[in-house]
Amino acid sequence: MRARSASAPKFLKLSQIRFPIGAIASIGHRVSGVLLVVSLPLLAFALDRSLRSESEFEALRDLVSEPWRALLLVILVWAAAHHVLAGVRHLLMDIGVGSRLSQARTSAWAAILAAGIIAVAAAVRWLS
Template sequence: MELSEQNVNKQRPVYLDLQQIQFPATAIASILHRVSGVILFVSLAVLLWLFATSLESAAGFQTVTDLLNSLFAKLVFWGILTAMAYHLCGGIRHLLMDLGYFEDSMESGNNSARVAFALTAVLSVLAGIWLW
């Protein structure tokens, strides 16, 4: 395929500094919703393994209990619960947008994203209180 002179002479950025770009709250909300979905997908395998191990025998149950009582496991479980809370809040936000809400202006979309962030923060703190 032959390149035209018009395409070759276009001014393109040589270096794109992502730290200088200010993403709107809606873009951050969308990216985090995808990230939380991936976290939940990966954590599902770990949670199913823990569940299966706990049901195998009394020794397996004790192993899982001892593992979940460690600080590291509580932090991981808290992260999973936080990802689940965000994915739920972000999913409800997306469903409301599919129904036509928060689409009339960029400001309403940003506000709905901020509400999802705030609800996630509250749910994350409640999950932390519940775990510890």
């Protein structure tokens, strides 16, 4: 039997990889940006329709009152909040503000938690 070579390929167990909080915030920033770009035509259409008349606004409000559609709106609120907060975080770090490791971790947690709180607040608002 042959000895295993030091250069033999190693297979990663993806479920065991743990990303640092900064990477999670950065990936969330990218995901939220894609969600916002994809939803932009639909949101522009909804805005146009809602501004036509009061009855059009009421019809649109009734359309998004179903729980699964309201969930989609909450996801879009999260995407907008996270994208703005993480973007400001990245911009500040680019100019050297909060670029130390402990500060970067704290700001990543703050962006993620604040976006979640904003999304939950939107959900509470729409469901009540």
